[in-house]
Structure formats: structure tokens, C-alpha cells
Amino acid sequence: EDDSFTDQDLEAAILSGEIVRRERDNIGRPKYVIEGMALDGRGLTAVVQSFPTRQLVVMVTAYET
Numbered sequence: 001e002d003d004s005f006t007d008q009d010l011e012a013a014i015l016s017g018e019i020v021r022r023e024r025d026n027i028g029r030p031k032y033v034i035e036g037m038a039l040d041g042r043g044l045t046a047v048v049q050s051f052p053t054r055q056l057v058v059m060v061t062a063y064e065t
Contacts (some may be wrong), residue, residue, distance in 0.1 A: 001037060003042075003062075003063060005064075008039055009038035009039050009040070010038075010062055012036065012037065013036030013037055013038055013044035013046055013062075014034055014036060014046055014048065016036050016037060017032055017034045017035050017036020017046070018034065018035060018036070019032045020033050020035050021033040023047075025049065029049060030050070031047055031048065031049040031060060032049075032050070033045060033047050034047075034048060035065065038064075039053060041063040042064055044062060044063070044064060044065065045062065045064075045065045046059055046062040047059070047060040047061050048063070056057070
């Protein structure tokens with residue numbers, strides 16, 4: 001919200017971006033750092049965590065890069 005990204009910007013960056021780093025949270029679950037582009041061309045980095053058993057992806061944070 002601080003960087004004025006919309007839901008569509010976040011979706012575009014994740015779908016068109018690439019995973020640049022794999023990490024683990026404090027209890028060992030995988031999370032992914034994805035770098036992509038918002039619809040207006042700004043760089044956007046998102047950290048997401050996948051929960052396949054629930055068919056769910058949670059965005060931990062997103063920021064302009």
C-alpha cells in the first residue's frame with residue numbers, strides 16, 4: 001500500500017517475474033522471493049509462501065525495487 005501497488009500490479013509481477021531466491025521461515029516452511037514488474041513498469045519484489053495442501057499462496061510482503 002505504501003508503494004501504491006494495486007492487486008493487479010502484484011499479480012502481474014508474480015506471474016511474469018522469476019524466483020530469485022528461496023528461503024525458509026522461522027519454522028522451516030519454504031518461501032520465495034520473486035522479482036517482476038508492475039503494470040506501470042516499476043520493479044516489484046514480492047515474498048510469497050505456498051501452502052499446497054490448502055491450495056493457497058500467501059503474499060508475505062511486496063515492495064518497489
